[in-house]
Amino acid sequence: MNPEFPSTPARNEKTFRFFSYFLVLFVMTSVVMTIGMVLQTGSSWHSEMIIGVLLFIVIDRLYTFRQLRSLTPFSSEWAIAVGGQWILIFLLLRLLLSYVNGLESFQNDLSLFARGYIAELFTLEFVVTLLLALLVWFLTGRFLDLLEEIGLNPTLALEENPVIQSQVVPAHQRLVSLVFSIGIGLVILTALARVDVEAITTNTQGLPRIEFRRLSGGEAGTLLYFVFGLALLSLSRLMSLRTHWNRLRIPLSSQNLTRQWGKYSLLFLLFLAVFISLLPAGDSFGVFSVLGALLSFLLGVLFFLGQLLISLIFLLISLPFILLGGGLPNLSPPPAPPPLPNLPAQPPVPVTDSAVLAMIRSILLWGSLAAIVIFVFIQFARQHGGLRAALRQSRLMNWLSQAWQWLSRNADKTRAGFAQAIAEGWQSLVSRLEGNRTLPLPNLLRLRSLDPRRQIYFFYLAMIRRGDEQGFGRNPSQTPAEYAATLENALPSAAEDIDSITEAFMAARYSRREIDSREVEDVKSMWGRIRRTLQMKAQAHKKQR
């Protein structure tokens, strides 16, 4: 047996733990940075201080996670540990928030606390920061919990409970969901951070116009979050696979699997980065202008319908008052329904240096988006069997499928025709250069494309053809053995080879056993010797003449 290396969880536990914690720290730092950037753009709060505190909580959570985990949840020890930790965070937050406003404010807050005005200390900034601290504390713990379940904690990871295992979504999948869910939140947060609130509030007529500012710092944080998130997923995948192999007692036969995994993950992320940098991005080429205009139009229609509905309700409420002759109740008049928004006539196309370049980039962008949408749709259909079956039955899909088949058939034909044209051209060129006549393509036989059995036929038939050319033709009534005897009489020096090639041919032709390439090689060398003998015989014959 090969030397095999047991994939004991303990062996790699330290390495995995180090890298896991490292990546969780980076992922959470990205989250905190994004939140901080959002706070910075939307308010006059002390975002730098909040970021610092949140990072401190992440590090504290990473440091104390194992100790807290060893305690029984909701036991008195656990409550004391968690309570102590949170009292410290609470006090630290409050003191720091007071301190950053100046020494005077700090003293003022202390005196408020001493006099018992606790409620005065709960400012909006403090409450939001406290909630954010709670969120960060929880998310860090959630990441670590899942990683423990995936493989950081061998005892927990290898725990065999078939009932639970069959019902619960695998831990790695839950981690993927967590990474993407936080990602959704961050993307929305980053987009909200770019909304120009002032522009919205100043626009009081009709549909509020959403204005977006240029790039904010939150984007970098979100992008980093996804990069580190993918790296974490790669590590988690390796850990989950190792746990799976340990559970099934499958030994590892590769010593460098972990190291290579790290290398491949880095290369993969690098490839993605290069790939993304090559693809067109930005608010160019009208793609997103069209999409944005369409969405704005949709929102406008919805807003218009909403306004219309409110007007009707207002009319229905005021109708009894009008009929009874009473005055109208003190209701604010309904807003005038806004005019229906117009569809954009032409998306704004940015000015670029080269029109051709702009067109190529535009095609690339549209193509990438179309590919993404089709890819996502296919994946979605694959994961939802019912939808797939329904789509197969629909007429449109049938028509599309037929169209696709027709297209692919034609593409194949064109490709084959093109390949043949190239081959013919090449053949013609080579023949001209060599001064030979062009061989007709249909008669060309590619020996390598034949299976071993047919290659043996080929060599045997070549022997008969060459024998015939030299005057040792095969009588149609002759069996291979009889013809071999005839040829052996004519070429006694090659008798052994003739005998062997005949036997090989008979075995290939009449037996069912598999013919391997080594036999073909033998037959080929035999045929080479017979051919030389035939050539020598022919030369001797010419000389005699």
Added chain:
Amino acid sequence: MAGTFLPLLVVLLIIAAFTRGDFALTLIYLVVGALAAGMWWGRRALTQVETKRRFSKHAFLGEQVKIQLQVRNKGWLPVPWLEIRETLPVALVGPNSFQTVTNLGPNADAQFEYIVQARKRGYYPIGPLSITTGDILGLSSSLRAEIAAEPFVVYPKIIPFTFMDVPSQSPQGTLRSTIPLFEDPTRVLGKRGYTSGDSLRRIDWKSSASSGRLQVKVFEPSIALETFLVLNLNAEDYYYRSRVDSTELAIVIAASVGNWIISKKQMVGMMVNGRDPLAADGRPQSAPARKGKQHLMRLLETLARVETSDNAALPPFLQQQRYQLAWGTTLIVITGSANEALLDELYQARRAGQNAILILAGGNPSGEEALRRAHAFSIPVFSIASERDLNIWTQQLRHA
């Protein structure tokens, strides 16, 4: 995965539409690119992995066979992880089948070896080999491919006889005979379908051409002396309590007798009424009487594969096959029990000039009755209850 992937993509698209591209589009590329590239890598890696098994496809009982497994990545794309699991019959390896995990660089290969033990006669599949791989992020599910199983034959046990006490009319008897008897190709009795092992010189090309199937000539029976082993694997003919052991014993007897006859440079054929997993119709092909080690291997191969079958009574089968046998042929019938119909058929064979010997394999309560009846028909009977009883043919010569 789609549970969160799709909402993320929708959110990103909406935000990209409102913010006119930029970072949202980059994120779309990143997320979709990671998923698509991962899936593509996994699929590509699976298609470019080539596996090959190298092992001796035949083994005698008790032998250890080394199986070499070569896994090669014939592409430029590395395979980050590859789970290899070989399904092996319990009879060969016990509960532990071969499984391992490896990774393959571009154009790299890995060699594995494991050993199977030929513990029990049979026709076994080695495999199928399942290889599993997937993307390194775990965004898509693992991909699996199966490589077809290859057959492995364990020949039945052969007990080397030094002597076999059978009547002198049998082929063994020809050893003592001074009259050499051969087939006479000038006296054609009839035609029959071609069976594996028939000499090409026996093929009747004209009738083959007219019938569309290969036909061989059957020569005059009166001049050939052959032995035919008739192995009864009809489950009902074996005592139900010891059916498995008794049928295995019957196969061991057939193999040992065949080996003995071949070792004495005599011709032996075989017909079995059991089930052959390789035959198209499930019935084992009858082997014509031939000499030589190669023929013995062919017989052993059939004996390695055959299994018991139901509702395959021996007398009608024997009646059907007997007419194709030469005059003077010795029929060595190996069965679990002998009923009236079988003894009658053997008696008819004797009347037609063929010799019949009955070997009762395994314990059977009705064995005594069968013995009494066989004596009444003057048919020699040997009752072999276990392998130890075969010692009568392994030790007698030493006594002599």
